[in-house]
Amino acid sequence: MDDALVGVQLWLLLLLSTRIWAEFCDNGTGECVELTATDCPVIFYNHHLIGADIKYCDEFNDIVCCPIQLDHQSQKPADETHPFERECKRFNEARASCRSTPFIVGGSKAAGQEFPFMALIGTKGNDKADINWDCGGALVHPRFLLTAAHCLETSESKAERLDPNFDSPKFVVRLGELDYNSTTDDAQVQDFRVVNYVVHPSYDDEDGFKNDIAIIEIDRAAVVNEHVAPACLPPSSGDENSQLTAAGWGFTSDKGTKSSHLLKVTLQRFSDEQCLERLQQGIETRTQFCAGSITSNADTCNGDSGGPIFVQHPLYPCLKQVIGIVSYGLVCGTQGLPSVYTKVHLFTDWIESIVWSD
Structure with a gap:
């Protein structure tokens, strides 16, 4: 038999056996798949971070042990589950592109458009132009964002919130920011008033900040683009x-x-x-x-x-x-x-x- 043909047959046999014995890994908690954005996004987009800890089924062919619970095939279709999952799918379809960069251990500057859901939450001083940016938040809907309850729930702000005519000029939200001391950075800022916020009813600041979460409603829907997106x-x-x-x-x-x-x-x-x-x-x-x-x-x-x-x-x-x-x-x-x-x-x-x- 031709040596080249024998070599091809042995290679095919090796590949087939690899895929058979390595179909599942980590005692069934992982699945051996190709290292691609489609087959194993959790490792593909974080491989710079995981580094030597990546588990391979076949390193020569870039076959990795991908956690089954994170693999896309194990997820329920978004339109068959919660409203927030359907909305998440819609947010993805609305974004034509994105800037995806590997995460870096240790503090470093973020790039423009890298985290378009990031929000600044501030309070106005006596001078309306003077804003003290106290806290952060995360946009999860064009008109709502998450933050910590302790950022909002002071005795003064609680009294404001319980006012039936609540329309707080105190809290403001900024989206699309990168460097708030720069006008030449890669940012497209959108500023908002806070018209309502809801602190979790079981929030407890006297015993370890339990249930430290709140929802902020802004005065209008944010314009979703590459700088601002949930x-x-x-x-x-x-x-x-x-x-x-x-x-x-x-x-x-x-x-x-x-x-x-x-x-x-x-x-x-x-x-x-x-x-x-x-x-x-x-x-x-x-x-x-x-x-x-x-x-x-x-x-x-x-x-x-x-x-x-x-x-x-x-x-x-x-x-x-x-x-x-x-x-x-x-x-x-x-x-x-x-x-x-x-x-x-x-x-x-x-x-x-x-x-x-x-």
């Missing part, structure tokens, strides 16, 4: 994501100053046991989780409160899923000391009842 809510906990990304305009150190330029940071999710041990105080593990860095001082800080911590959407390359809301920390930027985040997936029914109530 993020998606998560259909599940996202516990399988060990690496998460946060973004915000907060302080760059515990005793530093705020960054006028949007920053991004990739953080490691801590287990509940690690969180309780390192914070040395209790958290409500059902509704809260911790993230930080064991190898660096990467962290969120004051001014980042209310902003999202998120992952790449497993179905849509241009969209992110908001896994958590920045709640609080003890000391910013301390290696090995995590900050606390509110889990979002537990509140999706509550969010839907307000945002998609029609």
